[in-house]
Amino acid sequence: MKKNAKKLAGLQKRKAIAGYLFISPFIIGFLAFMVKPFFQSLYMSFCDVQLGSAVFEPIWQGLVNYKYSFTVDPEYTRLLVEEISRMVVYSLAIMVFSFFVALILNQEFKGRALVRAVFFLPVILSSGVILGLESDNQLMATLAQQIETTTSNVSITDALEQVLTTAGVGTRAFEKVFEIIDNIYDVAIASGIQIIIFLSGLQTISSSMYEAAEIEGCTKWESLWKITFPMISSLFLVNWIYTVIDFCMRSDNGVIEKIQKVMIDQMNYGLASAMSWVYFVVVLAFVGITAGIISRGVYYYE
Amino acid sequence: MSKAKVKTFENFWERNKASGGYLLKKRILSYALSFVRFILLFGMCFMILQPILNKISVSFMTEQDLYNPIVISIPEHFTTDNYKLAAELMNYKKGIVNSFVISLTIAIVQIFVCTLVGYGFARFDFPLKKFWFVCVILVILIPPQTISSSLHLHFKFFDILGLIKLIKGDTINLRGSILPYYLLSAGCMGLKNGLYIYMIRQFFRNIPADMEEAAYVDGCGTLKTFVQIMLPEAKPIITSCFLFAFVWQWTDGFYARMFMSGTTLVSTSLSRIVDSLGAYIQRITGVKTTISIAYSNCILATGTLMIILPLIILYLFAQRQFVESISSTGIKM
Numbered sequence: 001m002k003k004n005a006k007k008l009a010g011l012q013k014r015k016a017i018a019g020y021l022f023i024s025p026f027i028i029g030f031l032a033f034m035v036k037p038f039f040q041s042l043y044m045s046f047c048d049v050q051l052g053s054a055v056f057e058p059i060w061q062g063l064v065n066y067k068y069s070f071t072v073d074p075e076y077t078r079l080l081v082e083e084i085s086r087m088v089v090y091s092l093a094i095m096v097f098s099f100f101v102a103l104i105l106n107q108e109f110k111g112r113a114l115v116r117a118v119f120f121l122p123v124i125l126s127s128g129v130i131l132g133l134e135s136d137n138q139l140m141a142t143l144a145q146q147i148e149t150t151t152s153n154v155s156i157t158d159a160l161e162q163v164l165t166t167a168g169v170g171t172r173a174f175e176k177v178f179e180i181i182d183n184i185y186d187v188a189i190a191s192g193i194q195i196i197i198f199l200s201g202l203q204t205i206s207s208s209m210y211e212a213a214e215i216e217g218c219t220k221w222e223s224l225w226k227i228t229f230p231m232i233s234s235l236f237l238v239n240w241i242y243t244v245i246d247f248c249m250r251s252d253n254g255v256i257e258k259i260q261k262v263m264i265d266q267m268n269y270g271l272a273s274a275m276s277w278v279y280f281v282v283v284l285a286f287v288g289i290t291a292g293i294i295s296r297g298v299y300y301y302e
Numbered sequence: 303m304s305k306a307k308v309k310t311f312e313n314f315w316e317r318n319k320a321s322g323g324y325l326l327k328k329r330i331l332s333y334a335l336s337f338v339r340f341i342l343l344f345g346m347c348f349m350i351l352q353p354i355l356n357k358i359s360v361s362f363m364t365e366q367d368l369y370n371p372i373v374i375s376i377p378e379h380f381t382t383d384n385y386k387l388a389a390e391l392m393n394y395k396k397g398i399v400n401s402f403v404i405s406l407t408i409a410i411v412q413i414f415v416c417t418l419v420g421y422g423f424a425r426f427d428f429p430l431k432k433f434w435f436v437c438v439i440l441v442i443l444i445p446p447q448t449i450s451s452s453l454h455l456h457f458k459f460f461d462i463l464g465l466i467k468l469i470k471g472d473t474i475n476l477r478g479s480i481l482p483y484y485l486l487s488a489g490c491m492g493l494k495n496g497l498y499i500y501m502i503r504q505f506f507r508n509i510p511a512d513m514e515e516a517a518y519v520d521g522c523g524t525l526k527t528f529v530q531i532m533l534p535e536a537k538p539i540i541t542s543c544f545l546f547a548f549v550w551q552w553t554d555g556f557y558a559r560m561f562m563s564g565t566t567l568v569s570t571s572l573s574r575i576v577d578s579l580g581a582y583i584q585r586i587t588g589v590k591t592t593i594s595i596a597y598s599n600c601i602l603a604t605g606t607l608m609i610i611l612p613l614i615i616l617y618l619f620a621q622r623q624f625v626e627s628i629s630s631t632g633i634k635m
Contacts, residue, residue, distance in 0.1 A: 012427070018524045019426025023434060026419040026499065029489020030437055033453065038444070041452040101346070104339060117621050118347045123546075124613050125354070127553040130572075130606060185349055249445045256445075264559070269455065276448045284443065 045274035058270070065274035076275060079254040084282065090187065091243045093180045098191040098239065102198030103228075123192035190246070194239045201232035230299040237294045241287055248283045255279050354607075361385065361604040368596045388604040391578040392571040398612070401552055401568045404480065409547035411487045412495055417540055419490055420502030421528060425514070442496035450560060457482040457561070483561040493550055493557055498543045505539040506532065545620055549613055568609050575605045 020027075045065055047058035069076045105116055161178050180187060205228065213223045249256070259279070263272035318325040356375070360368070361384050363377040370378065388394070423435060486492050490499060509532065517527040533540075558570045571578070576598045583593060 015426050015524075016428035019422050019428040019431070022422025022426065023419045025415045025488060026438065026490045027434065029486070029491045030441065033456075033486055033489050033491040034437075034441060034444075034449070037449040037452040037456055040456070041449050044452060104343065107339070109336060109339060115343050115347060117617075118350055120621075121350060121617070124549055124553075124617055125350075125610065127550050130553055130610065185353075188346060188350055245443060245445075260559075263450070263454070269452075273448075273452065276445070276450075280445060280448045283445070287443070 041273045042277060044270050045277050047270050049269040061270075065271050066278065068271060069275050069278065075258060076255075079258055080279065080282070083248075083253055083255050084286070087244060087247045087286075089176055089180065090190070091240065091247060093187045094191045094194060094243050095236070095239060097184075097187050098194035099198055099236075101191070102195050102202055103224075105195065105199060106202040119188075119195055120192050122189040126189045126192070190243075193246075194243060197235055197239055197242070198232065201235040202228070205231045233298045237291060237298055240294055241291055244283070244287050244290070248279075354610075357603040357607050360600050361607055363600065365594075365597050365600070368600055384600060384604040385608065387579075387582075388575065388601050388608060391575055391582060391601070392568065392605055392608070393566050394568070394608060397566045397568040397571050400565055402612075404562070404565070404567065405548050405551040408483065408487050408492065408551050409544055411484060412490075412492050412547050413498065413540060413544045415488055415490050416495055416498040416543065417502055417533075417536070420499050421506050421532065423499070423503045424506035425511075425532075438496050438499050440496075441491065442494075442500065446493075446556065450556075454560065480562055480565060483557060486557075486561075493554055494546075498547065501543060502536070502539055505536055509535050541620075545616070549616070552613060553609070572602075572605050572609050575602055 044058050046060060046062060048061045048064070049058050101119060105112065105119065161174075164174060209227050209231075210223055213227060218226070247253070255275070259272050259276050262268050262275065314325070359375045359377065362380055362382065363373065364379040364381045364383070367373045367377050367379055372378075419438075423431070423438070483492070487495070490496070513531055513535075514527055517531050522531070553569050555569050555573055558567050562570070576593075579598055579601050580593055
């Protein structure tokens, strides 16, 4: 008995060692390339970094960089506020859009594989440098404008917007909605991964639940809210976090561009660190608070 | 068999009558639904594909077609000169070989390491496991821009515990070479590596533990079990992570600009293509001219097409791995 227990402990120990061996690349990488730069960049954000040809030395100067980025720099505060508010609106739109598309793609119809392939294409098309180039493509914009002017009388959104504004409902919320509808392409192109995640969740719901509900006299609309929604509610949390993070790290993000400009063009490492730390903390706080709120509504089946 | 089918078809109206109009209503509703669905999906697919189609048509136009208001999608003067020019500006042949080699090797290194780590997190119990997993989450959450400035310096004055300084008398400057990025990848700190670890871990957790235990009972070692039993099981997720790593590395501009500024890559040369066009025209004509927006965008569209073309070919072949494997694994997070 005693021998057995000892053997078990030995096995556990062996397993623990094996586990550590397996994750050792991550630990080494984390310690070498994450922890040090992480704290160094925090330290640098309080410093004036002097760059020489062979050495660099940070000189402690307190909160100067932070003050500079908030009060002196003409762009930073504006960009920060703009990007955060844009992020809120777009993330919501992406969530709604991807949930909707996933619901449609989960149904049985002809050519489903093709449609799925098309919807997933944006994951390739919106990655890396291509996205940034897309947004300031003048030619496409003029082409779009041309099409818009020639078809201005038949634009449904314009007509609807006019009807609604003359009817007196043209509040700011509606303006945002119309802005999203006008930029639906941006939303669609950013929601590839989210659609896949929702789809994977929808496929795990067993069809017997729907059948039981239908026999009990539940309409499709009710079963959407009573079955589908609670069953994949945990994926809302995942998707929300992914969307927000993805939006913040996109290369065409105004704040990111600004930080890159300060760091690479102006070689002002201290200021760049301070700016990215402010941005990071704001985003992290935002993610933390919203994720906390959402996770209260999450229903776990087990 | 067919007789029975015909019979039921003939009886449709009778059956409808018997059900009190419910059958007809249901039939009409389902047709209406699939019609609406078709329109919606067609519209959205068109919306996603339209920019690509647009780029294709623009890339075959001569400059005069761009200004011709009559020409919208089919070029009047068909030309492939744009492709030749874009290829020259981007140094396409060299860039594509470099990009291919680097993306492939980086993806292999990243996925190899991430698979190991993901398996370690999924299948072993060890002290501080929760803590390390929080670190993985942290890696996903921290934008690389936050630490980029100090990573910059880290590699500019690269040193391992002061050893190199002791031997060579000075730190080495690794900026401009590709080595730092391989080091980062080997340490799971590359582009979106936290995400890969997470996905792979989720997948391994869903595999029943019985197979592994059977292997252990039969005297199979930890490493052998992992390689011979678990890896074949995890093929779908590894393939899709690999494809993601390849594609994201291919189009990545951030790490490329930071570590590989000396290497010609398609992603970085694409982002510079408009400037190169200006320089090129200046070199030919000898005068500093401003290029028209339309023409530079035409070249940009051509360049973009040339970059995504290999990816689209890859996507067409591996579409199943991209889409189906992820959705069928049921990533529960």
